[in-house]
Amino acid sequence: xxxxxxxxxxxxxxxxxxxxxxxxxxxxxxxxxxxxxxxxxxxxxxxxxxxxxxxxxxxxxxxxxxxxxxxxxxxxxxxxxxxxxxxxxxxxxxxxxxxxxxxxxxxxxxxxxxxxxxxxxxxxxxxxxxxxxxxxxxxxxxxxxxxxxxxxxxxxxxxxxxxxxxxxxxxxxxxxxxxxxxxxxxxxxxxxxxxxxxxxxxxxxxxxxxxxxxxxxxxxxxxxxxxxxxxxxxxxxxxxxxxxxxxxxxxx
Amino acid sequence: xxxxxxxxxxxxxxxxxxxxxxxxxxxxxxxxxxxxxxxxxxxxxxxxxxxxxxxxxxxxxxxxxxxxxxxxxxxxxxxxxxxxxxxxxxxxxxxxxxxxxxxxxxxxxxxxxxxxxxxxxxxxxxxxxxxxxxxxxxxxxxxxxxxxxxxxxxxxxxxxxxxxxxxxxxxxxxxxxxxxxxxxxxxxxxxxxxxxxxxxxxxxxxxxxxxxxxxxxxxxxxxxxxxxxxxxxxxxxxxxxxxxxxxxxxxxxxxxxxxxxxxx
Ligand SMILES: Nc1ncnc2c1ncn2[C@@H]1O[C@H](COP(=O)(O)OP(=O)(O)O)[C@@H](O)[C@H]1O
Ligand SMILES: [Mg+2]
Numbered sequence: 001x002x003x004x005x006x007x008x009x010x011x012x013x014x015x016x017x018x019x020x021x022x023x024x025x026x027x028x029x030x031x032x033x034x035x036x037x038x039x040x041x042x043x044x045x046x047x048x049x050x051x052x053x054x055x056x057x058x059x060x061x062x063x064x065x066x067x068x069x070x071x072x073x074x075x076x077x078x079x080x081x082x083x084x085x086x087x088x089x090x091x092x093x094x095x096x097x098x099x100x101x102x103x104x105x106x107x108x109x110x111x112x113x114x115x116x117x118x119x120x121x122x123x124x125x126x127x128x129x130x131x132x133x134x135x136x137x138x139x140x141x142x143x144x145x146x147x148x149x150x151x152x153x154x155x156x157x158x159x160x161x162x163x164x165x166x167x168x169x170x171x172x173x174x175x176x177x178x179x180x181x182x183x184x185x186x187x188x189x190x191x192x193x194x195x196x197x198x199x200x201x202x203x204x205x206x207x208x209x210x211x212x213x214x215x216x217x218x219x220x221x222x223x224x225x226x227x228x229x230x231x232x233x234x235x236x237x238x239x240x241x242x243x244x245x246x247x248x249x250x251x252x
Numbered sequence: 253x254x255x256x257x258x259x260x261x262x263x264x265x266x267x268x269x270x271x272x273x274x275x276x277x278x279x280x281x282x283x284x285x286x287x288x289x290x291x292x293x294x295x296x297x298x299x300x301x302x303x304x305x306x307x308x309x310x311x312x313x314x315x316x317x318x319x320x321x322x323x324x325x326x327x328x329x330x331x332x333x334x335x336x337x338x339x340x341x342x343x344x345x346x347x348x349x350x351x352x353x354x355x356x357x358x359x360x361x362x363x364x365x366x367x368x369x370x371x372x373x374x375x376x377x378x379x380x381x382x383x384x385x386x387x388x389x390x391x392x393x394x395x396x397x398x399x400x401x402x403x404x405x406x407x408x409x410x411x412x413x414x415x416x417x418x419x420x421x422x423x424x425x426x427x428x429x430x431x432x433x434x435x436x437x438x439x440x441x442x443x444x445x446x447x448x449x450x451x452x453x454x455x456x457x458x459x460x461x462x463x464x465x466x467x468x469x470x471x472x473x474x475x476x477x478x479x480x481x482x483x484x485x486x487x488x489x490x491x492x493x494x495x496x497x498x499x500x501x502x503x504x505x506x507x508x509x510x511x512x513x514x515x516x
Binding site for chain 2: 052053054073074075076078080082084086087088090097098100101102127128129130131132149
């Protein structure tokens with residue numbers, strides 16, 4: 001199952017006169033974990049919005065399983081930069097949000113949500129409202145909500161950006177575990193090069209004005225990856241490659 | 253803590269009564285100028301059967317006017333939030349309705365609607381609807397746009413987004429308006445009875461007693477009107493707590509968890 005899951009085919013987006021994304025081409029394999037790094041404003045979120053169907057591209061297509069999904073919402077699980085938990089829904093209610101919004105959250109949806117929460121350490125919090133959760137917990141719930149939407153492609157936009165360093169490392173390992181369990185395809189945005197290399201099968205480096213793909217790095221570091229991975233020479237080597245690419249862009 | 257919280261308003265009432273009583277007896281104020289709390293209570297008890305049914309009438313006007321006024325206010329707010337042209341046209345008109353002195357339009361209302369229940373309901377409605385419009389509009393426009401985008405990305409239709417995302421966000425500001433409105437509704441009903449009524453009610457009764465220099469009776473009516481307004485306010489507070497549990501609680505109520513499991 002290493003066939004192509006998602007094809008971004010010459011996607012361009014302009015807002016009025018400004019070209020936010022210039023001709024993006026990328027193929028993502030089934031089950032692959034791809035991370036995106038790039039200076040702020042280079043169009044990473046815009047690209048996710050296009051794939052999620054929130055932003056109609058000015059030109060180009062996004063093919064998933066043979067169908068063009070550009071500008072058509074409801075085909076992928078999208079986790080935004082902010083956790084966007086609904087304050088009046090409990091943890092369970094937030095996890096089943098996708099089902100509730102697109103039909104009806106059944107009893108079995110809610111049971112599955114509780115099991116998901118229990119499996120990933122939030123079993124005691126299923127009836128809590130979001131305001132009673134810590135930042136890390138909220139982020140977990142947001143990710144569970146994305147998982148429980150049952151889409152094969154997940155878009156995660158800087159999901160751990162607001163967390164402290166230690167929580168962030170825990171969450172990264174947790175995410176890898178979830179990803180390994182579910183076998184889904186992940187597109188993950190970050191501004192943290194360590195995170196990008198640590199998580200990815202491939203790191204996509206983007207450059208700004210207009211946003212385009214500058215480099216794509218294969219990450220041949222073996223899995224499972226642990227804290228020790230962060231110290232390994234191959235990791236360091238890749239990281240410096242990615243960093244030099246980034247600085248090269250920003251120096252321009 | 254809970255005991256203190258519940259007891260403090262009671263304490264405040266007792267304080268007011270004590271000051272009142274002290275003022276009357278200490279300054280030797282004549283009872284036709286200011287009756288003592290005791291005399292007021294006496295008047296209330298003596299007159300109870302008639303006053304009770306009059307209060308019922310006033311309560312009825314307040315409640316029906318309140319429901320109509322807040323309902324119309326809510327619908328207007330939703331329409332204004334979703335259709336720009338409705339907003340542009342209605343907003344100045346709504347502001348204008350608030351600039352018109354209520355007492356002044358009572359007379360024309362009577363000419364149009366007669367002396368029955370209708371003008372009183374209109375007056376109560378006019379008083380309570382405006383805060384609802386303003387607050388609900390505020391709630392609808394201050395929604396985190398990210399939540400709407402999130403719902404859209406999941407493929408949700410506008411109706412579902414309205415029900416599950418926009419509507420609940422209006423509850424908190426809505427209840428602020430409802431609490432105010434519940435207290436104002438009684439004032440509206442009294443103004444309505446004074447200016448646009450031949451049917452009896454507590455407001456009308458108050459005027460009558462006033463003209464007879466039955467000051468204790470007047471105060472008894474005022475007390476009762478206050479109680480009705482306060483009751484409305486407290487009722488709204490309770491309903492608010494029940495319908496927006498996430499604001500005051502860390503976890504969902506037990507019965508709610510079960511019903512949520514059943515209805516999804
Ligand atoms: N809705 C929009 N209207 C106009 N310009 C936008 C809009 N969304 C994003 N942009 C612009 O497009 C560029 C890319 O933004 P974004 O995708 O958010 O970048 P990133 O996520 O990489 O920081 C920025 O210059 C931003 O100002
Ligand atoms: Mg962004």
